[in-house]
Amino acid sequence: xxxxxxxxxxxxxxxxxxxxxxxxxxxxxxxxxxxxxxxxxxxxxxxxxxxxxxxxxxxxxxxxxxxxxxxxxxxxxxxxxxxxxxxxxxxxxxxxxxxxxxxxxxxxxxxxxxxxxxxxxxxxxxxxxxxxxxxxxxxxxxxxxxxxxxxxxxxxxxxxxxxxxxxxxxxxxxxxxxxxxxxxxxxxxxxxxxxxxxxxxxxxxxxxxxxxxxxxxxxxxxxxxxxxxxxxxxxxxxxxxxxxxxxxxxxxxxxxxxxxxxxxxxxxxxxxxxxxxxxxxxx
Amino acid sequence: xxxxxxxxxxxxxxxxxxxxxxxxxxxxxxxxxxxxxxxxxxxxxxxxxxxxxxxxxxxxxxxxxxxxxxxxxxxxxxxxxxxxxxxxxxxxxxxxxxxxxxxxxxxxxxxxxxxxxxxxxxxxxxxxxxxxxxxxxxxxxxxxxxxxxxxxxxxxxxxxxxxxxxxxxxxxxxxxxxxxxxxxxxxxxxxxxxxxxxxxxxxxxxxxxxxxxxxxxxxxxxxxxxxxxxxxxxxxxxxxxxxxxxxxxxxxxxxxxxxxxxxxxxxxxxx
Numbered sequence: 001x002x003x004x005x006x007x008x009x010x011x012x013x014x015x016x017x018x019x020x021x022x023x024x025x026x027x028x029x030x031x032x033x034x035x036x037x038x039x040x041x042x043x044x045x046x047x048x049x050x051x052x053x054x055x056x057x058x059x060x061x062x063x064x065x066x067x068x069x070x071x072x073x074x075x076x077x078x079x080x081x082x083x084x085x086x087x088x089x090x091x092x093x094x095x096x097x098x099x100x101x102x103x104x105x106x107x108x109x110x111x112x113x114x115x116x117x118x119x120x121x122x123x124x125x126x127x128x129x130x131x132x133x134x135x136x137x138x139x140x141x142x143x144x145x146x147x148x149x150x151x152x153x154x155x156x157x158x159x160x161x162x163x164x165x166x167x168x169x170x171x172x173x174x175x176x177x178x179x180x181x182x183x184x185x186x187x188x189x190x191x192x193x194x195x196x197x198x199x200x201x202x203x204x205x206x207x208x209x210x211x212x213x214x215x216x217x218x219x220x221x222x223x224x225x226x227x228x229x230x231x232x233x234x235x236x237x238x239x240x241x242x243x244x245x246x247x248x249x250x251x252x253x254x255x256x257x258x259x260x261x262x263x264x265x266x267x268x269x270x271x272x273x274x275x276x277x278x279x280x281x282x283x
Numbered sequence: 284x285x286x287x288x289x290x291x292x293x294x295x296x297x298x299x300x301x302x303x304x305x306x307x308x309x310x311x312x313x314x315x316x317x318x319x320x321x322x323x324x325x326x327x328x329x330x331x332x333x334x335x336x337x338x339x340x341x342x343x344x345x346x347x348x349x350x351x352x353x354x355x356x357x358x359x360x361x362x363x364x365x366x367x368x369x370x371x372x373x374x375x376x377x378x379x380x381x382x383x384x385x386x387x388x389x390x391x392x393x394x395x396x397x398x399x400x401x402x403x404x405x406x407x408x409x410x411x412x413x414x415x416x417x418x419x420x421x422x423x424x425x426x427x428x429x430x431x432x433x434x435x436x437x438x439x440x441x442x443x444x445x446x447x448x449x450x451x452x453x454x455x456x457x458x459x460x461x462x463x464x465x466x467x468x469x470x471x472x473x474x475x476x477x478x479x480x481x482x483x484x485x486x487x488x489x490x491x492x493x494x495x496x497x498x499x500x501x502x503x504x505x506x507x508x509x510x511x512x513x514x515x516x517x518x519x520x521x522x523x524x525x526x527x528x529x530x531x532x533x534x535x536x537x538x539x540x541x542x543x544x545x546x547x548x549x550x551x552x553x554x
Contacts, residue, residue, distance in 0.1 A: 174384045180354055182401045183372045192401070196388050273387040273433060 057243035065247035073251065079232065086229040087255060089145055089217040093152025094259065097209050101157040102202070105164020109198075110190060119165075126158045130216075134223045148220030148228065155216035156209035163205025167198020200274045203267040210263050214256040229255075303487045304328035304351070304455050309360030311346050311513075319512035320346040324360070326506065326515070328455065328487050333478075335490040335498035336506045336515075339548060343513020344491045345459065351489065352376050352457050365454050374402060377453030379461045383440035385432035385447075392419065392428040395446040402451075411450065418446040421480065438469040445480065456481070456488040463493060470494075471529055474501055478527060495541045500527050507547050517547055 021029065038059050044050045046058035053061065072079040104122065107114035134151050141147040171194050179189045195202075221230025229252050236244040309324040321343045328334055336344045349355040351362060353371045362369040364376065385394045393400075393408075395415045400408035419425050422442040432440055441461060448456060461477075462470045474497055481488055492498050498505050499521055507517045521540060523531055531537050 172382075172384070174380055174382045175386075177354065177380065178378075178384050179401070181352060181372050181376070181378045182398045183374070184401045188401055193386070196386070273431060 054240050054242055057246060061243040062246045065243040066250060069244070069247045069251055079229075082227055082229045082232045083251070083255070085145065085227045086217055086221065086252070089148045089152060089220070089228060090213055090255065090259060092145075092149045093156060093213045093217055094210065096149065096153040097156035097160060097213060098206065100153070101160025101205070101209065102164050104157070104161045105202075105205075106168065106190075108161060109165035109168030110194070115165075122158065122161055126162075130155045131219050134220060137220070138224045143224050143226055145226065145228075147224050148217055148226065148230075151220040152213045152216030156213040159208035159212060160202070160205040163201045163208070164198065167201030167205075168194045169198075170194075170201055171197040199267075199271045203263065203271060206263045206267075207260060210259045211256065214252075214259070218252070301330040302327050303330050303332075303365060304489070305361070305363045306351065307361045307363075309347070309350065309362065310358050311343070311350060311355070312358045321350075321357075322512040322514050324513075324515055328489060330487055331485040332504070333481060333488045333490070333502050334504045334506065335492055335502040336508055337492060337495060337498050337544060337548070338508030338513075339510060341513075342508040342510040344508050346513065347508075348457055348459050348489070348491050352378055374398075374451050375454040377448035377451065377456045379441075379444055379448045379456070379458045381460045381464050383432070383437070383444040385435075385440055385443055387432055390429045390431055391424065391435065391443050392416065394432065394443060395419070395450050398447060398451050415446065415450055418449055419443075421483070422446055422476065436469075437465050438473055441465065441473060442476070445477070449480075449484070454487065456486055458488060458490040458492075460492055461490075462497070470497070475529065477501065482526065495544050496532060496537075499523070499537060499540050499544075500529070500532065505544065507544060509548075519544065 137147040137150040218230040221228035306326040311321040353369045396408040462473045505519045
C-alpha cells in the first residue's frame with residue numbers, strides 16, 4: 001500500500017505566473033509611479049537643492065501654488081475669468097475646426113476635384129509651421145479672443161480634414177457594390193455607408209484636433225496677450241514665479257483632458273459597434 | 284453508399300419553362316488592357332430554375348454576374364429580365380456576395396430592411412418589418428432580429444444576407460460564391476438551406492462558384508466556362524432527383540458528373 005501511490009493518475013498542475021504589473025490594478029500602478037516621480041523631484045529640489053528653485057520649484061511650493069490658484073478659481077477671481085476666456089477660445093476654435101475640417105474632408109474624400117485639386121494645397125499649408133501665422137491673425141483680427149480662436153482653429157483643422165477623407169475611403173469594395181446594387185444614390189451612399197464607416201477615423205482626427213486646439217489657443221495667448229490663461233502663464237514666467245507657472249499649467253491640462261474625454265465619450269455613444277479601441281479607453 | 288430508399292421524384296420546377304432572364308450574344312472587352320473578358324455568351328434562365336456557372340479564375344464568370352446584375356455595362360449584347368432590358372441595378376434583381384456585408388451599426392432586421400430603406404425610405408422599411416421577421420423565421424434567425432451583426436457567426440450573417448436579398452421579392456437571385464468564406468460543414472448546411480428556400484419560393488437562381496460539388500448538388504444546369512476569351516464551353520443538365528440531399532454526394536452519378544466537369548476544365552483550372 002505504501003509503495004508508489006497513484007501519482008500517475010493525478011492531473012498535472014500548471015501554475016501560470018502572471019507578471020507583477022498584470023496583477024496590480026491600473027490605479028495602483030499610476031499612483032506608484034506618481035509617488036516615485038514626486039519623491040525624486042522632492043529629493044532634487046527641497047532636500048538636496050541640486051536644482052535652483054527658479055528653474056524647478058519643489059513639490060511643496062508647487063502644491064502651495066496649486067492650492068492658491070485653486071482658491072482663486074473657486075472664488076471666481078481674475079484667474080477664473082482667464083480660464084473662462086481660454087475655455088471660450090478652445091470651444092470656438094474646436095467648433096470652427098470641426099466644421100471646416102469636416103466639410104473640407106468630405107470635399108476631398110468624396111469628390112475627384114477635392115482629391116486632385118484641393119488636397120495638394122491642403123498638404124502644402126499643413127507642412128507650414130502654423131504658429132508662424134499668429135502675427136497675421138493678430139493683425140487681421142486684433143488682440144481680442146478672435147485672433148486666438150483663429151490660430152487654434154487653423155492648427156486643429158488639418159487633422160480633421162485628413163481623417164475625414166481617410167474615413168470616407170474606409171468602406172470596403174463589397175459594401176460599395178452592395179449599395180450600388182441596391183440602387184443607392186451618391187448622397188445615400190455617403191450618408192448611410194461612407195460616413196458611418198469612417199466615424200472611427202473621424203474621431204481619431206477629432207482627438208488629435210482636441211490636443212492641437214489647446215496648443216493653438218495657448219500659443220495665441222502667449223503671442224497676442226489678452227485675458228486668457230496663456231497670458232497669465234507668460235506673466236508669471238516673466239516674474240520668475242515658476243511654481244505659479246507649474247500650477248497654472250496643471251489646471252490648464254484639466255481643460256485639455258476635459259475636451260479630449262468629451263470627444264472619447266461622444267465617440268463611445270456614436271461608434272458603439274467598433275470594438276477595436278485601444279485598451280484603457282484612451283484610444 | 285447508394286440511394287437506399289426510393290425517393291419520390293418531385294417534378295422539376297423547370298417544367299414551367301417560362302424564360303425569366305435572357306442573355307444574348309453578350310461580349311465584354313476591357314478597353315484598358317484589351318482583355319476579352321466575355322465573348323458571345325448566350326443564356327436563358329427559366330422560372331424556378333437553378334443554374335450554376337463554374338470555371339477557373341479569370342474565365343469571366345464574375346464579369347458575367349456583374350453585367351447580369353446591372354453593375355457593369357456590356358460591350359455588346361442584350362440582357363433582358365422579365366421582358367425589360369437591364370441597364371442598371373434593379374429592384375427585381377437580388378444579389379448575394381461572398382461576404383455577408385452587413386452594416387455593423389444596424390441590427391439584423393434593420394440590415395435586412397436596408398434595400399427598402401434605400402429605395403423607398405424609412406417609413407416603407409418600417410412597414411415591411413413584419414415581412415423581414417417572417418424571412419428571419421424562414422432562415423432560422425427569428426431570435427436574432429435585434430442583435431447586431433458583430434454577434435452573428437459567419438453562417439448566420441450569410442443567412443441574414445439571404446433575407447436581405449429576398450426582402451424586395453426579386454425575380455432572380457444572383458449568387459456570387461455566397462458560401463465560399465464559410466467552413467465546410469456550415470457550407471453544406473447552407474447549401475441545403477438555400478435549396479429549401481429556393482424550392483419554397485420557386486426562385487430563379489444563378490450561382491457562381493468554385494466548388495464543383497456545390498454546383499452539382501444545387502443546380503438544374505451547370506454552365507462550364509473557360510478563359511481567354513471567357514466563354515461558355517458546355518452546358519450540363521444535372522439529372523439527380525430533387526430534393527437533393529448531402530448523401531447524394533456519395534453516389535456514382537454525382538461522382539460521374541463532377542468528374543466530367545473536372546475533365547472539361549482540365550489543367551486550366553489550376554493555372
